[in-house]
Amino acid sequence: MKQLRAIRGMNDLLPTQSPVWQYVESTLSELFARYGYSEIRTPLLEATQLFARAVGEATDIVEKEMYTFDDKSGDSVTLRPEGTAGTVRAAIQNNLLIQPQRLWYFGPMFRYERPQKGRLRQFHQFGVEVFGIEGPDIDAEILMMTARLWKQLGVSEHVSLQLNSLGNSESRAAYRDALVEYLSARKDQLDEDSQRRLERNPLRILDSKNPDTQALLADAPCLLDFLDDESRTHFDQLRAFLDATGVTYEVNPRLVRGLDYYGKTVFEWVTDSLGAQGTVCAGGRYDGLVEQMGGKPTPGVGFGLGVERLVLLLETLEVLPDALDQQVDAYMVAVGDVQSAALAAAEQLRSDLPWLRLQTHCGGGSFKSQMKKADKSNADYALIIGEDEAAAGQITVKSLRADVEQQTVAVAELAKILQG
Ligand code: ATP
Ligand code: MG
Numbered sequence: 001m002k003q004l005r006a007i008r009g010m011n012d013l014l015p016t017q018s019p020v021w022q023y024v025e026s027t028l029s030e031l032f033a034r035y036g037y038s039e040i041r042t043p044l045l046e047a048t049q050l051f052a053r054a055v056g057e058a059t060d061i062v063e064k065e066m067y068t069f070d071d072k073s074g075d076s077v078t079l080r081p082e083g084t085a086g087t088v089r090a091a092i093q094n095n096l097l098i099q100p101q102r103l104w105y106f107g108p109m110f111r112y113e114r115p116q117k118g119r120l121r122q123f124h125q126f127g128v129e130v131f132g133i134e135g136p137d138i139d140a141e142i143l144m145m146t147a148r149l150w151k152q153l154g155v156s157e158h159v160s161l162q163l164n165s166l167g168n169s170e171s172r173a174a175y176r177d178a179l180v181e182y183l184s185a186r187k188d189q190l191d192e193d194s195q196r197r198l199e200r201n202p203l204r205i206l207d208s209k210n211p212d213t214q215a216l217l218a219d220a221p222c223l224l225d226f227l228d229d230e231s232r233t234h235f236d237q238l239r240a241f242l243d244a245t246g247v248t249y250e251v252n253p254r255l256v257r258g259l260d261y262y263g264k265t266v267f268e269w270v271t272d273s274l275g276a277q278g279t280v281c282a283g284g285r286y287d288g289l290v291e292q293m294g295g296k297p298t299p300g301v302g303f304g305l306g307v308e309r310l311v312l313l314l315e316t317l318e319v320l321p322d323a324l325d326q327q328v329d330a331y332m333v334a335v336g337d338v339q340s341a342a343l344a345a346a347e348q349l350r351s352d353l354p355w356l357r358l359q360t361h362c363g364g365g366s367f368k369s370q371m372k373k374a375d376k377s378n379a380d381y382a383l384i385i386g387e388d389e390a391a392a393g394q395i396t397v398k399s400l401r402a403d404v405e406q407q408t409v410a411v412a413e414l415a416k417i418l419q420g
Contacts, residue, residue, distance in 0.1 A: 009113070009121030019324040020311055025106065027152060028126050028305075035145050037102040037128065042086040044108065048076040054085035054293060056260025058201040065111040067121075079110035083127040083304060084261070084286070085293075091131055092295035100132035106307075118277030118309045128283075129302035131290065136234050139265045139285065139301055140241035146269060146281055146303070147247045153310075154319035155271075159280060161249040162268045163242075165235040166203075166256065167227045169263060169288065175226040176202055182220050189216055206254040209276075217254065224253045231264050238265060261286040265301065273316050274309060281305040330381040330418070331374035331400075332360040335367045341390035345383075345411050352415040358383075375400055381418070 006012060013021060029039070048068050055061050067079040080086055083105050091097050106126045113119055128145075130138050143161065150156045166172055180202050187195060194205045194213050206217060227235065242249055249267075257266050266284035274280075283303025290298040314320050330349075334342035346360045359377060361370050367386075374382040384396040395414050398406040409417065 007121065009115035009119075011120060011122070017311075019327065020314065020320060021307070023321065023324055024153075024307060024310060024314070028106070028149065029104075031145065031149055031152070032104045032128070035102070035141065037104045040087060040090060040103045040105050041107070042080075042083075042090045042105070044080055044110075045077050046080055046086055046089070048078040050085050050089055050293075051078055051081060054088060054261060054289060055082065056201075059260055060258055061111065065113055067110045067112055081109055081111045082259070083107070083109065083125055084129060084259075084289070084302060087127070087129045087302075088290055088293050088295070088300070091129075092290065092293060097131055097290065097295055097298050100130070102128075102130050104128045116277070118274055118306075118312055120308060124307040126305040126307060127302060129300060131298050131300050133301070134287065134299040136238035136241060136265070139234075139238050140245070140247075142283070142301065142303060143242060143247055143249075143267065144245055146305075150269070153314060155313055155317060158273050158313070158317055159269050159271045161247065162252040162255050162270060163239075163249045164252050164255040164266050165224065165227060165231050166263050166266055166284070167223070167231040171226045171228040171231060172203070172263065175221065175223050178221040178226070179203070179205075183216075186216055201260075203256045204258065206256050207258070222253050223256075224251075234264055257282060257284055261289040261292070263287055267303070271313055274312055277309060279306075280309050280313060326378045326380075328357045328359045328377050328379045330356060330358045330383050331377045331379040332358060332383045332385065333367065333370040333374055334361055334385050335370065336387040336390070338385050338387060338390040341393075342385045345385060345395055348411050349383075349415060349418075352412075353418060356418060383414070 032039070048066070051066060052062055061081045066081055068076060071077050087103060087105060091101060104127065107124065108122050109125050110122055112121060115121060128142055130142065147156070150159050167175070180198060183190065183198055183202065183205065187198065190198065190205070190213060191210050194208055194210070197204050205213065208214060255266055255268060262284040264285040264287065267282070268279050269281040270278045271280055272278060281303055283301070285299070285301040287299040289300055290296070332342055332346050342360060346358055349356060349358055359379070361373060371382060380399065380401050382398045382400055384398060389395055389408065394408050394410055396406055396408045397414055397417060407417070
């Protein structure tokens with residue numbers, strides 16, 4: 001029979017890799033807690049209409065990347081390609097927006113893209129969404145929070161912040177007209193993709209990776225020259241807050257985001273350590289989205305952070321803590337007819353030492369083969385019970401790392417030794 005395999009672009013997370021993920025996940029959830037953010041969990045599957053409306057019909061995601069199908073009753077449903085739309089829906093539906101909300105989420109997202117390094121079909125994002133705060137102080141807060149994250153993870157030197165303002169919808173529309181006019185006069189110099197975007201979503205052309213297009217854009221009208229007064233003040237204040245707290249950034253007037261809902265602040269944290277897939281974290285302000293989704297007008301700002309890319313970055317830069325290699329502190333070896341004594345001793349130790357990660361050998365085998373397993377487990381100690389020890393209510397403790405003599409002691413004594 002042909003062996004079944006996982007769907008292309010959808011990876012298993014194996015036991016050897018999960019400690020790294022657990023490290024990233026706990027670092028992030030603890031960080032969010034330190035800033036007073038609460039977790040929200042929304043379904044993976046939503047009505048297709050939700051994404052068409054929130055993300056935008058003319059975006060890459062909705063045009064070609066969604067996992068969409070009809071369920072058994074004929075309703076069109078979609079595996080979520082991003083987290084903002086569902087969070088906004090949940091916030092409206094559950095009346096969360098009567099007061100400001102600082103929310104975070106974590107989970108899988110699905111996009112039908114060409115799988116490559118740092119680009120998957122099922123990938124994972126952490127995200128933050130803040131509702132009900134319109135000033136630039138909150139924009140600054142989430143950027144400071146991410147800057148702290150890079151510091152904590154030891155990658156500050158390898159990521160940089162790109163910042164821009166898209167203005168309000170009127171100034172964006174005025175800019176759009178100017179850009180379309182400039183590019184239409186040079187249409188024959190644009191690649192096919194950009195020509196298509198010229199009609200559907202011209203701002204995305206600014207994002208083009210094509211060097212010829214980028215050269216053409218050098219003399220194009222600049223988004224920042226079109227900003228309305230309110231957006232300009234917002235942007236200036238945000239920059240002042242970042243300057244005051246030592247978060248460095250580069251203003252990139254060509255930074256636009258691939259989703260329709262952004263206005264005013266947009267940003268990306270990028271690295272050049274990962275090749276083409278260099279954006280680790282991206283977000284911005286979406287003041288019109290809640291109203292567009294049927295809620296009361298409510299400002300919003302947030303970001304999404306790609307976990308696969310972050311893990312790749314931590315591995316590439318070799319900044320993972322050594323302790324991640326060690327999953328257990330002690331390994332119990334039980335030789336002879338001593339299973340019952342070994343299981344009881346192990347339970348006693350787990351009660352006495354709640355921090356202890358103790359793996360007990362099951363399934364028998366020779367002393368030598370069990371000691372090999374103890375060594376392979378990366379534990380600090382082998383705890384050995386043979387028939388003599390079992391009869392005397394004792395355990396032999398042998399250090400697997402340090403050159404110290406082994407001791408045979410009562411189970412209660414052992415807790416004290418391990419504690420030290
Ligand atoms: P890109 O330009 O790389 O396609 P995007 O603009 O589509 O990114 P967002 O929708 O802003 O990305 O998602 C936020 C983050 O999620 C990205 O910065 C990236 O780290 C991660 N991400 C997006 N798509 C994928 C994917 N297919 N596989 C892995 N990570 C992804
Ligand atoms: Mg994309």
